[in-house]
Amino acid sequence: MGAYILRRILISIPVLLGITIIGFVALKLSPGDPLLTSVNPEVLANLMANPALLEAERRKLGFDQPVFPNQYFRWLGNVLQGDLGFSITSRRPIVHEIGSRLPQTLLLMIVSLGMAICIGIPIGVITAVRQYSKLDYGLNATAIFLASTPVFVLALIAIYVFAVNLHLLPTGQVHTVGRTDLPDLLHHLILPASVLAVVNAAPLVRYTRASMLEVLNSEYVTTARSKGLVERRVIGRHAFRNALIPIITIVALLIPEAVAGAVITEQIFAWNGMGQLAVKAAGARDPSLMMGIILITGVAVLAANIIADIGYAVADPRVRYDPAK
């Protein structure tokens, strides 16, 4: 098992490098002086006054060299030492910027994905078991409808109904002004997490349904039925377990999509997380900050994929022997 996990991690590294290379080269193409985002502002102000020093610093930092591979590897070296550079907008180290927002985003993502799984998979199973029933059509139609509605529309409707009209929940932010306690945080979490959960649950329902139907129609389920097993047992023990593997895959695939949903959700609910930071960084064209965000999300997405792989290995021991080879 350990060797399997290690191999999965090793396979991910080139993909992560690929992501950062694409981002790095793209951002280098954007107009603006790269020096501004790579040097401690204290030093920079001093340099600006002296063009000769400025040129020397440029050379020292390798900005006279090709973007790839030279400049890229320099950046990579800094990253490995925990240095992501400075944000031009906040004039603070990017590690600090990201560090102060990552927990909020992780919280939102974990809770909403968890909720999506808890809602989406059972509904998918039900619709498959009751195929062609009114319930099936109803739930399926709802899922298609939700999958066709933009996140921001759902979020605005949710704010309108639950916050503005019913006064049940706050309209946004992580905390009430002046409070930092946990019940307050959870109170603020409910609305954005639910919206994101609903958005992510919709495709999950459709996938789970399709996957369950495939298994339900397979021969061994028919055999199990013909042996006289109780239907609940057939579905619970045999069908669902076998449908689980593709479902794990889908959950892993949902993660990049959920990140995208989180960007918009955070923006509407003024949720002080990475998504808001990304939009700000884009508006201010803050390249080092965007690079940091790409790196962190890339790591998160790949980590989620590895966890999904471990999930397969647990759900289906055959996977460990790597059937692809």
Add this chain to the structure above:
Amino acid sequence: MRARFPAVLAAIALLSTACQSAASPSPQASSAPASSAPASSAPASAPPSAPPESVAPPSDDAKTVLRFARISDFLPSIHPVDLGTGNQELMADIVFSTLVDVDSDEVTILPDLATEWTASEDATTYTFNLNPAAVWSDGEPVTVDDVIFTIAWSAQNPTAFKQIPVDMWVNVKGGAGVVGTTNVPEGLKKIDDHTIEITLERPDATFLRRIAGAVYYILPEHKLKDLTAEEALTCAFCLGTAGETIGSGPFDFSESISAGGATFTAKKDYWKGKDSEIDELVYKIQESNVSVAQLAAGELDLVIRVPPAEGEGLANVPGLKQLNVPGVGIFNINFNNNNTDKLLRQAVAYAINRPETIEQVLGGLATLNYTIPPGFKVYDDINKYDFDPEKAKELLGQSTWDPNKTFRLALLAEDPNFTVTAPALQQYLEAIGLKVELTALPTAPYSDLIQKTNDFEAFLSFGGSEGVGWYQSAIYYDCAGLGSSQLKLSEDRGECIYTEQFEAAAAATGDAQDEILHQLALDLNDNLPEIYLWQPNYLHVYTERLGGGFTIYPNERESFQKILDWTYAP
């Protein structure tokens, strides 16, 4: 910060309970924790594994806490070198002291660090007597040495000031000679520990009023003695750090400045002999939309500059009062004087029906401006450029403008002040035969366009004298100003044709001054380097619990100067 780790734990626990309920194949049950959990049950449904300390809600029974916000422009810093936004100025007024303050009429000078002051008749030499009781947060006395340090440091490092130039300090006699050195300008004379005489390079009757501005606050020498210009952008003191940033104002930072704001605690036994009735200030930096929602929910006590259109929605929230006043910021069109000539600019001024736009697009929530420079008197012989499309067409025909060329009007896409009225302006200008292209851009590409590529004919802007006086708007025309380079507009960028007139006006008094200003107003009104259109209203919303000396100044950035007089009824 403290709540974060337990929060993640609790979230996972919450998840597991949610999953348990979803295990039964009923969709209703599984969706329950998602959407229909009532607000009050949120703490109750927190799983038993949640750490016990999280249960205790914050108690604010004895403490008076004022929670407030202002529009969201902000730089996360407090040192004068990087003090460019109103939010920072408000913070500086809370934590620091200036030599003198100004009253809410924006004219009367009030004591702050100085209890008394005198000015020589020629408005060149000023003497200040400091309050001997004044101390910094760490107990050190505030002396003349701190004042000298502040002024000398500013004069030595004028290029360090990235936002608002501290012209008054730079103009101290001998100021120009100490740039880059560690010498003290000869215009600073220490009479004794609490008396200082400041001599200016040239007469300036506006000196006292201008040094009441937040950017002229006095810095603690014992804390910043060895600070270099470069360090002023990033030192712990300069970034507004609790415990590090010490001032002589009525409050201390209790939570450092972050992108989301800061928190302040009132000083006990404050040296002015009176403590603030408000114990704590929670200052939120956030989008206006969030502030409006929080006002409605009772989470905020005061929001300065709510978008005026939101007043309608807040009108029936109990306990809130609204102050809807003509703002001091003036909406204007700035021209690229390299691409445009005077006749074209005048044509544009005649083409726009300002009263109609105010009434029909802005819902009447703005005041007409007579295309005069901010802070100037409306002289009788000023051309008011009343709407006259025929005249506009005629002027356009006489100008050097090629009618086939595209007139590029740039605006900041993120500010509703610009996006809401830009289509109206475009329509008026197209009616006189200009081919207008609106270029709405996010901040970074926008400033690239304005400051670097210069590929535009005009841009929309928002600024003015902040209600302070004509001299406050000098920076828009006076090339000596170090900040806001895009606003240094004159006939030809780089050649500062109005500087002399502004300096002459500052040196003069009475009728002589009025005569200079009259001529200057006529020149600017005719040449139109920028057209002033209207002043959008400022809407301030506050809880009726705020009282005592609470007022919002016309220049709302200065409203916290008299916070010691505010009361907050429980």
Add this chain to the structure above:
Amino acid sequence: MTQLNDPSALATSLPEGEMAKLPVGLGAPQVVGYQVSPRRAALRRFFRYRLAIVGLIMLSAILLMALFAPLLTPWPPNWVDFSTGARQPPDAAHVLGTDVSARDIWARVLYGGRTSIIVGFGAVALYLIIGTLLGLAAGYYGRFVDQAIMRFTDTIMAIPPLLLIIVFVAVVGPSIASVIVVIGLLGWPVTARLVRGQLLVLRESEFITAAHVVGVPDRTILLRHMLPNILGPLTVVATFGVATAVLLESSLSFLGLGVRPPEASWGNLITEAVSPVVLTRLPWQWVPAAIAITTTVLAVNFIGDGLRDAIDPRATKRA
């Protein structure tokens, strides 16, 4: 980008090693069942077919409305109607009222539809071309070329699409063209995988072997025999791709990173609703655009579902 609206796209959106873990034809319509009477199965096919027809009618209506916008409203989309004023509720002259700048909302919804449709179809056309070329290259040449292209595809797919698009739009500056190009440059992996996968299957098929034997040149085999055979599945991918692109464009415009403000787009019409007073008191400002987006995406999804049923070989065999 991953097309989560389409379960059948899943097989093609997985990293290569994981494809083996999926049941074949996941998400394909399940027509035959142990418990389904033939009549019910027929009913269901009819139901599906009907939805696709409904989708087609809805989409045609939207396309026609966008195309003939000038006939359906007297107002140009950017015209400021000073005589009516801003934020006015619907009346006879302005059937959906006016917006914050006193422009006709119905006109802006109609012309905004043009933006969505141009971006939706333009971006998909672009990535179909890129994806097909890369997929053909990978599937046809195999070996090193295949490996290189597939690794690159994995990389692009691991990046959250919206985030990468935000980065690239920030680099090139927001406009309709940049939104199309960016979605196009990032959306091709699904197509590339699909084309490659189909090609690998086809290569082993008898008629291609036969063509090889009689000496038909490679290029002719590729273009004359193989490409027509993958047009069906490509259509399905393209349809769901349009839905995704319309949603993406509206998200970008909503965030202020898409179409530039004076120009109308459904996304930036809804942006006004972040103002509490617009959200609660002026619903006519944003609800129509929200309905327009959902209707369009729903219609495209219906068509996609129907097309997939019609094209899936297993479905036809069993029908």
